[in-house]
Amino acid sequence: xxxxxxxxxxxxxxxxxxxxxxxxxxxxxxxxxxxxxxxxxxxxxxxxxxxxxxxxxxxxxxxxxxxxx
Amino acid sequence: xxxxxxxxxxxxxxxxxxxxxxxxxxxxxxxxxxxxxxxxxxxxxxxxxxxxxxxxxxxxxxxxxxxxxxxxxxxxxxxxxxxxxxxxxxxxxxxxxxxxxxxxxxxxxxxxxxxxxxxxxxxxxxxxxxxxxxxxxxxxxxxxxxxxxxxxxxxxxxxxxx
Numbered sequence: 001x002x003x004x005x006x007x008x009x010x011x012x013x014x015x016x017x018x019x020x021x022x023x024x025x026x027x028x029x030x031x032x033x034x035x036x037x038x039x040x041x042x043x044x045x046x047x048x049x050x051x052x053x054x055x056x057x058x059x060x061x062x063x064x065x066x067x068x069x
Numbered sequence: 070x071x072x073x074x075x076x077x078x079x080x081x082x083x084x085x086x087x088x089x090x091x092x093x094x095x096x097x098x099x100x101x102x103x104x105x106x107x108x109x110x111x112x113x114x115x116x117x118x119x120x121x122x123x124x125x126x127x128x129x130x131x132x133x134x135x136x137x138x139x140x141x142x143x144x145x146x147x148x149x150x151x152x153x154x155x156x157x158x159x160x161x162x163x164x165x166x167x168x169x170x171x172x173x174x175x176x177x178x179x180x181x182x183x184x185x186x187x188x189x190x191x192x193x194x195x196x197x198x199x200x201x202x203x204x205x206x207x208x209x210x211x212x213x214x215x216x217x218x219x220x221x222x223x224x225x226x227x228x229x230x231x
Binding site for chain 1 (some may be wrong): 123125126127128157158159160163183186187191192193194196
């Protein structure tokens, strides 16, 4: 009985799920909704991080190898 | 339970859009730039080769496509080619700002309800439909890159030449 209640609850929650259609992605396309809202800032952070940590790479950006930073 | 979840995930994917070879669904929408309730229908372009372009101000590739479509329309307009752009922005002001930045001379209509893109079942933004003189969809073009212009022009020329 308790299990059934849990199933029903989960199903009820799932009814709130909605597929966002391609033409409804205006809000998702906003800058503040991006993983990396500012590419320049991200690149700067990566540069500082690789310099301070004496390691480079793993940031998803090209860089490192010349030993000049 | 897991199967149930997977089933729910698969559910919305079932709706497929209109394909090449099918008749273009009718369309009747208010013009965006007019500021009046003037309605523009796809049927009024019957007899012309139409590129029906779904776009939004937040869509990056749309910014690339607009100048190219404008150019194509300028060049091939006299031969019976027309572009009809359908804006799907939620906020009208966003669309108007976009048009100020990237001005075009072809008609731009607006669908804030999402009914038209739903009836066309567009798979992504932007999506363009090349419709021939008898109202049949000949090409579905999804996305837009700068290099797409030449191939699109060739397709339009082919349909125009029939």
